[in-house]
Amino acid sequence: MSDSLDAFATDKLAGLDAAALRRRLVPTARGPAASAERGGRSLVSFSCNDYLGLSHDPRVIAAAAEALARYGAGAGASQLVTGHSPPLAALEARLARHKGKDAALVFGSGYLANLGITPALVGPGDLILIDELGHSCLFAGARMSGAQIRTFPHNRIEQLRADLRDDRGAARRALILTERIFSMDGDRAPLPEILEIAEAYDAWTLVDDAHGLGVVAPGARAPLEMGTLSKTLGSYGGYLCASRPVIDLLTSRARSLVYTTGLPPASAAAALAALDIVETEPALAARPLALARRFTARLGLPPAQSPVVPVLVGAAEAALTLSKALEERGFLVVAIRPPTVAPGTARLRVAFSAAHAEAQVDALADALTESMPR
Ligand SMILES: *Cc1c(COP(=O)(O)O)cnc(C)c1O
Secondary structure, eight states, rough: OOOHHHHHHHHHHHHHHHHOEEEEOOOOESTTEEEEEETEEEEEEEEOOTOOGGOOOHHHHHHHHHHHHHHHHHHBBBIIIIIIHHHHHHHHHHHHHHHHEEEEESSSOOOOOOOHHHHOOOOOOOOEEEEOOHHHHHHHHHHHTTTTTEEEEEOHHHHHHHHHHHHHHGSSEEEEEEEETTTTTTBBHHHHHHHHHHTTOOEEEEETTTTTTTTSSSSSSSSSSEEEEESOOOOOOOEEEOOHHHHHHHHHHHHHHHTTTTOOOHHHHHHHHHHHHHOOOOHHHHHHHHHHHHHHHTTTTTSSSSEEEEEEEEHHHHHHHHHHHHTTTTTTEEEEOTTTTTTEEEEEEEEEOSSHHHHHHHHHHHHHHSSSOO
16 A cells, blocks of 8 residues: 555645745766766766866776676675775775875765764764765664764854863763865854864864865864765765774674675776876866865855855755756756755855866856846
């Protein structure tokens, strides 16, 4: 009997439709140079996190193809069984070196990394302090851990300090969760200050570097540096870089690593080739932020802090309308709506890539100026 099941789904969808919050999958064929085809139309994408265009770099593709031919399409088992392939081992060593850490561990995705890391480090009787704009998977890992969760207002370190002063004494361990570059706002966390507070209260800090790796100056490093292979590195997978004992503990205790199949060798090889490019081509790595600043200057917005620039619209429906208008002019800029962002803060999230031409950036800025609701 599935009548009640379908009725439930239909009813829920009607609510989402009424609030302009329903989401749909749109087949999109991504190509080189930030191009994307949708519904027979060729668009310039400003919605991909492929900040250096490396997902289509011939060197990255060749590395993946070679690993694919040599090691096969899949990892065959968990990393702890037979899934720790040579490209994966090489990638972990390179990631650790890149982050200045002893060791690294690769997960199936960034989302899986955060589901595994936090519950392996803290639990009931412990305290988690998390920035309110933290990614969904940071919150999911925090909830799974069973620790007490305190959410602090975005980047408000006085509140973080006060929470630690009030609650740290009663907790065995404390863990701070934040992001280097916030995914939907493109701004930065005040990491030197956060790390100083963490030190004072013997709290551990995890920084989610999904949007920072390779495209902004790294700055202060946290004891726990996690991120993804799926954005600047143009591949798929997640990682944690940390000290040797922490990585060894997680290898035994992170459930989203132990009980899932290892990353396909080709994905690891692609990420490794991409990391090579990030490290050897600083001019390429500097380009997305420079383009983002060109865009914010042209629109009279505060200077971009990262390759991600939010254009705030407000109502979900208005954000959809604006996105549609841009699509008609040849630009793919997907609307971001609640619950990904807070109610009333629907936006276009513009992501810049080294693959964009200056003229494309200027054309988008002008199209936005002409299409914005006033
Ligand atoms: C994209 C993202 C993740 C998830 O990474 P995936 O590899 O895509 O699962 C985690 N944290 C932040 C901040 C992200 O933006």
